Amino acid sequence: MKYRLLAFFAMLLPILSFGQEKGLDEKIDEAFQPISDFFSNIIFFNVWHDPDIPFVLLLLVASALFFTIYFGFPNIRFFGTAIKTVRGKFEDIEKHGAKELYGEDGIAQGQDLTNVDMEDHLVSLENDLAIDGDIVDTIRDESSDGEVSHFQALATAVSGTVGNGNIAGVALAIALGGPGATFWMIICGLLGMSTKFVECTLGVQFRDVGKDGTIYGGPMYYLSKGLKQKGFKTFGKICAVIFSIFCIGGSFGGGNAAQSNQATVVLKQLFNLESTAAGFWIGIVLAILVGIIIVGGIKRIAQVTEKVVPFMALMYILACLYIMGANFSLLDDAISLIFTEAFNPKAISVGGVIGVLLVGFRRAAFSNEAGAGSASIAHSAVRTKYSASEGLVALLEPFIDTVLICTMTALVIIIFNFGGFFEYGGDGTGAIFIDGVSYEGSGITSKAFHEYIPYSNIFLTVAVVLFAVSTMISWSYYGLQSWKFLFGRGKAADLTYKFLFLTFVIIGAAASMKSIWDFSDAMIFAMVFPNMIGLFFLFPIVKKQLNRYLDAIKLKKDAIEN
Helix, strand or coil: CHHHHHHHHHHHHHHHHHCCCCCHHHHHHHHHHHHHHHHHHHHCCEEECCCCEEHHHHHHHHHHHHHHHHCCCHHHHCHHHHHHHHCCCCHHHHHHCHHHHHCCCCCCCCCCCCHHHHHHHHHHHHHHHCCCCCCHHHHHHHHCCCCECHHHHHHHHHHHHCCHHHHHHHHHHHHHHCCHHHHHHHHHHHHHHHHHHHHHHHHHHCCEECCCCCEECCHHHHHHHHHHHCCCHHHHHHHHHHHHHHHHHHHHHHHHHHHHHHHHHHHHHHHCCCCCCHHHHHHHHHHHHHHHHHCCHHHHHHHHHHHHHHHHHHHHHHHHHHHHHHCHHHHHHHHHHHHHHHHCCCCCCCCHHHHHHHHHHHHHHHHHCCCCCCHHHHHCCECCCCHHHHHHHHCHHHHHHHHHHHHHHHHHHHHHHHHCCCCCCCCCCCCEEECCEEECCHHHHHHHHHHHCCCHHHHHHHHHHHHHHHHHHHHHHHHHHHHHHHHCCCHHHHHHHHHHHHHHHHHHHHCCHHHHHHHHHHHHHHCHHHHHHHHHHHHHHHHHHHHHHHHHHHHHHHHHHC
C-alpha cells in the first residue's frame, strides 16, 4: 500500500510545480469550461422549449412512475421490510436459504426455537453440508457470496448520494426555483425509491464473483449478462460499454469534482482565502486524503463510510431540527410556501410551474441518482442469497437522501430567507447576494446555519468536507468497477484510474461551480440512457426475485409462529 501511495504522489509532483503559477484556479476553469459546455449540450437535449424540458428528465420521471405502479408501490408497501432487512432480521435465511432452514429439510414447522437452538441448528446444517472434504468455514463462505453486510452496502451507497447534493444542490434548487422546487424534489425522491429497488436487485442478481471472492457488479454486468439471456448479446455488450464510459465520467464529475468544488467553497469562505491558487492547494490536500482511503478497496471504503456517514448525517439532521425547533412558529409557513409555490411560483426566473418542477427534479435526481444505476455497484457487494433483499434495502436510499435530508436543508434555507435576505430566482445563475457578498451552493446553506447556530459555519464546513470525502471514496469504487470492466482487473489499470480520479479532485477544487456542476450533471444523467435499457428489458426478473424473497420471509415467519 505504501508503495502505491508513493506512486500516486510522485505522479502529482508535476501538477504541484505547475500549481505555483499566478491565477491557476482561473486557468483551470477556463480550460475546463468548454468541456463542460460540450457534454451538457449533448446530454440535456430538449424535447420542448419555453421552458426547456430535457428528454432525460422525462425518461427518469416516467420510468420511476411506471416501476412504482408495476410493483404496487414498493416504496410504501415494503418500507418496513426494508428496515428489518438492513437490521439483519433475515440474515439467517439470506446466508443459508429459507428452505434449508425452515422447509422440509430444515426446521420442522411448529418447533419452538431459542437463540441457542438456532445457533446449534446452523452449526448442524453446516456440518451436514461439509462433504467431499470441504471444511465448514469454506462452506460458510460459499453459501452466500458477497463482501459487505446490508448496512455497510447501504452506508457505502448512501455516502455516494448523501453529500453536497443535499447541501449545495438543495441551495442551488431553491436559489433558482424558489421554495416550490422542494416539493418536486420530494416527489422525485419518492418515485426514485422504486427505480432504485429495481436497479439494485438486478445489480446483485447479475454480479460476477472473482476467484478470490471479490464482487464485480452494477449496470455493466446486468446489461451484458441480462440482455445476453434475452438474446441480445451484442447489444447488451455495447450498452454495458457505454454505461461504463459514462460512469467513469460520473465518477470524475458528480462523484468527485463537484464534491471537492463545494468543499473548497466552504473552506475558502471559512478561512477567507482569496489566493488565486487556494482552490488548487485545497484540492491537493483532499486528493491526498482520498488517495489514502481508496487504495484499500470496497472493504476499506465500507469501513470508513459506515462510521462517517451515519455520524455526520445524524449531526446534520440534529442541527436542522434545532433550527426548525427554534423557529417553530415559522415552520408551518415554510411548509405552506413549499406547496403553494410548487404550483404558483412567484418571482421565479426559470419558467413558471414547469420550470420549478424541472429544477426540483434535476437536483433530486442528481442527489439520489435513482435511475443512473451507480448505487447498484455498491449494493452488488452485499452478502445475500436473495437479490431482492438488497433491492429493498436500496429503496431506503432516496428516502434518506432526498425525502429526509434534502427537505430539512430546504426548510432551513426557507426559514432563513423569511428575513428577506435574497430574492428567489435571482439572475438565474444560482448565485445570491447578501449584504453585497456573493454566495452559491453550500455557501448559502452555511450562511443560513450561521444565522441561528453560533460557529455553525465551522460545523457545516466539517460536514461538507466529510460528506464530500465520503462521496468521493464511494464514487471512486463505482468508477473503478467500470474501469475494470473496460480495461481488465490488473493492478496497472487500477493505478491509472486512481491517478486520474485524484487529478479530478484537484480540477474540481480549482474550477468554478457552474462549469463543474454542468459537467457533473451531464455525466450523471448520461448514465441514465443505457441503464434504463437494462431496467426495461429485465424488470420481470425483479418481480420473480421479489416474490422469491417474500416467500422466504413468509416461510420463516410461519415456521416460528407455528
